[in-house]
Amino acid sequence: GAGVSQSPRYKVAKRGQDVALRCDPISGHVSLFWYQQALGQGPEFLTYFQNEAQLDKSGLPSDRFFAERPEGSVSTLKIQRTQQEDSAVYLCASSERDRPNEKLFFGSGTQLSVL
């Protein structure tokens, strides 16, 4: 596709509900990143994939957060038993190669509100 696509654009969940957020990176991009951005804050790193391999998940805040990229393209971020503190914008980004300094292309994000 022309850019990184994320869906849904907005998600409202009741506390305790499970949610799944989808990211469709730019076709052929090797690296995929998930970031969490709380209101008024900068994006916080969650996890990183090189193709289908999850190489770094050090930023996932708890074991309620799980990400996968089974075929090395589309990725899903799943949050189980959502809590109010999970409310944030979840940004997905991809880069063409798996090298440091690569330009990241961001999607428009999914705004999650947990009530």
Add this chain to the structure above:
Amino acid sequence: QKEVEQNSGPLSVPEGAIASLNCTYSDRGSQSFFWYRQYSGKSPELIMSIYSNGDKEDGRFTAQLNKASQYVSLLIRDSQPSDSATYLCAVGRFQKLVFGTGTRLLVSP
């Protein structure tokens, strides 16, 4: 101490002035340095990258890096109202980018 620190602002400048945005980082092993612009409700957009000490110019934007002082800055010349946004400093080590909280810039006509 946060890994990447920025003044949250807002930084207010009149149209046509130079806006100066600053960022410090704590990891001396950092390899790459970026400035992203983020309009309200939108995703971050890369505007400058810099990897070695000194200045890098691109149009109205100049990025400056001083690794000894662990300091990165962004200058915006001839500021326009359309430059009003939050500017995020991001510092990279290997494949991971760490962002600051951003500086909100307001350019008044």
